Amino acid sequence: QQQVKQSPQSLIVQKGGISIINCAYENTAFDYFPWYQQFPGKGPALLIAIRPDVSEKKEGRFTISFNKSAKQFSLHIMDSQPGDSATYFCAARIGLRAGNMLTFGGGTRLMVKP
């Protein structure tokens, strides 16, 4: 079973709109929550990340909101642009445990229409 559940699977947003992608987790041992962005034909690349002691982190147009009690976190893309069209993965890491350090959600394919 997936330890990190991501929704929606696909998303279409008009240029200038807000894109919102949600993730939920069960394992309270997760201590680091990154988001990866993947363009077609490329490998994923780290976009933004947050630790659970912070409720929000903003970098430019990208914001992570984190709700520890609900075990949910989300990515908000403000003023979405066609260049943001990509697949987005949320992920979670378990402490300093070796190996399975990143557990990924199923991915969201975002399309921003001009």
Next chain:
Amino acid sequence: EAQVTQNPRYLITVTGKKLTVTCSQNMNHEYMSWYRQDPGLGLRQIYYSMNVEVTDKGDVPEGYKVSRKEKRNFPLILESPSPNQTSLYFCASASGRSNLGEQYFGPGTRLTVT
């Protein structure tokens, strides 16, 4: 340029024919990992390595082998490929001095087993 390279990028093979996908990084990273990406399932870890000669299983290791004889290289071996191993494979690396949440991914290898 700091990068993770994979070869080949595309591979079509037949059931049972042994194959190797190579992975190399030039960032002197201690940690390397292999993932497979399947629609709706995100990225699932196959094997990882914390350093030379240190490897361990990830979430989906069945049917795969790895070795880490040099720090920069981490090949993925399929001794007897089967159609259910048709997937998009990514190699990733990370510095042992980082929190290992930021992983650098290669461009991917699309494997088809008929």
